[in-house]
Amino acid sequence: MANLALRDLVKTYDRTEVLHSINLDVKDGEFVVFVGPSGCGKSTTLRMIAGLEEVTSGTVEIGGQVVNNLEPKDRDIAMVFQNYAIYPHMTVRKNIAFGLRTSKMTRAQKEARIEEVAGILGMTEYLDRKPNQLSGGQRQRVAIGRAMVRDPAVFLFDEPLSNLDAQLRTQMRLEIKKLHRRVGSTIVFVTHDQVEAMTMADRIVIMKDGHIQQIGSPAEVYHAPANTFVAQFIGAPSMNLLEGRGTASGVTLWTGAALATGPKADGKALTIGIRPEDLHVVESGGVLSGVVSVAEPLGSETLVYVDVDGKEIIASASGRTPPAAGDRITLDLDVRNLHVFDAASGEALA
Amino acid sequence: MAIAEDIRIKPSSETLLRPDRPKPPRNYAQFIRWALLFLGGVLMVMPLVYMISTSLKYSFEVYNLNLIPEEPTLENYTYVLEDGRFYTWFLNSLIIATLTTISTLIFDSLVGYVLCKFKFRGRYLIFIAILSTLMIPTEMLVIPWYLMSQQLGWLDTYWGIMFPGLMTAFGVFLMKQFFETVPDDFLEAARIDGLNELQIWWSVAMPLVKPALAALAIFVFLGNWTAFIWPLIATTDTALYTLPVGLSSFGDEADVAWELIMTGAAISTLPTLVVFLIFQRFIIRGVVMAGLKG
Numbered sequence A: 001m002a003n004l005a006l007r008d009l010v011k012t013y014d015r016t017e018v019l020h021s022i023n024l025d026v027k028d029g030e031f032v033v034f035v036g037p038s039g040c041g042k043s044t045t046l047r048m049i050a051g052l053e054e055v056t057s058g059t060v061e062i063g064g065q066v067v068n069n070l071e072p073k074d075r076d077i078a079m080v081f082q083n084y085a086i087y088p089h090m091t092v093r094k095n096i097a098f099g100l101r102t103s104k105m106t107r108a109q110k111e112a113r114i115e116e117v118a119g120i121l122g123m124t125e126y127l128d129r130k131p132n133q134l135s136g137g138q139r140q141r142v143a144i145g146r147a148m149v150r151d152p153a154v155f156l157f158d159e160p161l162s163n164l165d166a167q168l169r170t171q172m173r174l175e176i177k178k179l180h181r182r183v184g185s186t187i188v189f190v191t192h193d194q195v196e197a198m199t200m201a202d203r204i205v206i207m208k209d210g211h212i213q214q215i216g217s218p219a220e221v222y223h224a225p226a227n228t229f230v231a232q233f234i235g236a237p238s239m240n241l242l243e244g245r246g247t248a249s250g251v252t253l254w255t256g257a258a259l260a261t262g263p264k265a266d267g268k269a270l271t272i273g274i275r276p277e278d279l280h281v282v283e284s285g286g287v288l289s290g291v292v293s294v295a296e297p298l299g300s301e302t303l304v305y306v307d308v309d310g311k312e313i314i315a316s317a318s319g320r321t322p323p324a325a326g327d328r329i330t331l332d333l334d335v336r337n338l339h340v341f342d343a344a345s346g347e348a349l350a
Numbered sequence B: 001m002a003i004a005e006d007i008r009i010k011p012s013s014e015t016l017l018r019p020d021r022p023k024p025p026r027n028y029a030q031f032i033r034w035a036l037l038f039l040g041g042v043l044m045v046m047p048l049v050y051m052i053s054t055s056l057k058y059s060f061e062v063y064n065l066n067l068i069p070e071e072p073t074l075e076n077y078t079y080v081l082e083d084g085r086f087y088t089w090f091l092n093s094l095i096i097a098t099l100t101t102i103s104t105l106i107f108d109s110l111v112g113y114v115l116c117k118f119k120f121r122g123r124y125l126i127f128i129a130i131l132s133t134l135m136i137p138t139e140m141l142v143i144p145w146y147l148m149s150q151q152l153g154w155l156d157t158y159w160g161i162m163f164p165g166l167m168t169a170f171g172v173f174l175m176k177q178f179f180e181t182v183p184d185d186f187l188e189a190a191r192i193d194g195l196n197e198l199q200i201w202w203s204v205a206m207p208l209v210k211p212a213l214a215a216l217a218i219f220v221f222l223g224n225w226t227a228f229i230w231p232l233i234a235t236t237d238t239a240l241y242t243l244p245v246g247l248s249s250f251g252d253e254a255d256v257a258w259e260l261i262m263t264g265a266a267i268s269t270l271p272t273l274v275v276f277l278i279f280q281r282f283i284i285r286g287v288v289m290a291g292l293k294g
């Protein structure tokens, strides 16, 4: 078990810098999720932690020790890959045992350890099968087993669930979380699915174009996004971003509606963010009004796409008495739920 | 998958092993197809049939092209098998073909693996250099080989016969292409599990390219088993002759003893059949396994 620290980590491929000065501290036993769009550098960061990719500059520390020049096997880590990477020519038992090849345990200890891990993962009865006799979820379990068996200080997962169907993904998500609670190792988990990030992480690291956008707990990144990118990336459906302008007493929306919030920066161009669930359909006296273009019933709620003065806004309406397409509705909001960003930089303003 | 199954099941088990139950041609196109295949099959089999037929003839009958010997005899077989030299040659061929096959499998796959999975300066150049040797025919190389062997004292040694074949450019190419199909994740997972590069190659990458290794083994073994020109040039000592060289020496200047040569050749096809039957399984299994992985 160990903490993990990245200091000014930079990665350059053929003079193109793809990671720009990444700084991160992961506490012992913490579950950290890297999330971001494709190509933002999540895998590259993970592979540098694992030692599969050379560090261009900066340091990777595991357990307080700089590991830049250590081989992957000497870093006390284990990694689970997206496409499982379990060996098709070996049985489940052999695959799991593979992680113990270099360990100094006796044969009996190894056997016991393999049985124990298989037990935790519910794979005991499949130990003598070959991977091609297993389902996708079971294969992924074998891959996790091979990583677990060595009891590494840090677990690295690179999109381990993206090859599974939606239902299995939800199930494995839960299992990995339980596993974390049980073994208590430090985990760095990469995904591009924000739901996975929100549900599993102690802390989320949101990345874009090789920069960290925000580091925070799921609640923090959801309720206090650092910029418009994070605001839109986290949460589904995405936060509405509206044009606005600062006034002496608050902000004015592009519709002319005045709201008492924000930095009181007179004349400044602002972006005002509001989550769909913070917009309420009201009979009268709302802030925004428009015509419903599409209504998407989801059961518990209905998503309504409302055309407000030429701008499409998503709001969450009641699931029981939803507005229909073509209805003119009025939306109200609580100014405390507004997020105010600088329109030029996209950064959140206090 | 569907194609693989077709190839696997139809020709081998249905038509070859049970010729008494051929499926009737369903239509005209099918008939033409069968006819062409039959013709091809006959062309392939004819030399083999003549070989066996000749081995069963007395020498006076050899130049009659009749397929069924008028007086079939096994005398040639007793003669060849009682001639002690035959065993020496057979053994020489077996040793040489086996060693070159093992060597080729190891070195071709090592080089192919490195060229495929390691990024280093000049690897493309090396690959092209290796491939370009494929364009030089053996006939052009035997004289330089001979001069070299002469100076190094390799003539009339096993090593002298074997050295040109210990590695093949074709095998390097084949293995490199096959290693492309092995995902890097497998290798990286093994790296994290603490294997060194040689162990990764041997215990992770090699098992995943077994079908290619099997195909290469068949090619190389057959190639060396039947090699004639270089072993003929590299040896003068009859005790070091390989089987093809030895067989061609049956008879004397005035008269080539074709019936004996054919008898020896017939016997010498047996090991090639064994090698094919052993390795062919791997090829078929490999196809099936790849199919299941999807």
Ligand SMILES: Nc1ncnc2c1ncn2[C@@H]1O[C@H](COP(=O)(O)OP(=O)(O)OP(=O)(O)O)[C@@H](O)[C@H]1O
Residues within 6 Å of the ligand: A013, A018, A036, A037, A038, A039, A040, A041, A042, A043, A044, A045, A192
């Ligand atoms: N070997 C390489 N050579 C050059 N550029 C590379 C290499 N590997 C990755 N990159 C670049 O580095 C950037 C980050 O890649 P990375 O694989 O880390 O993205 P990612 O966040 O994992 O994306 P995804 O969600 O698609 O897996 C990308 O722009 C990619 O093009």
Ligand SMILES: [Mg+2]
Residues within 6 Å of the ligand: A042, A043, A044, A158
């Ligand atoms: Mg990735």
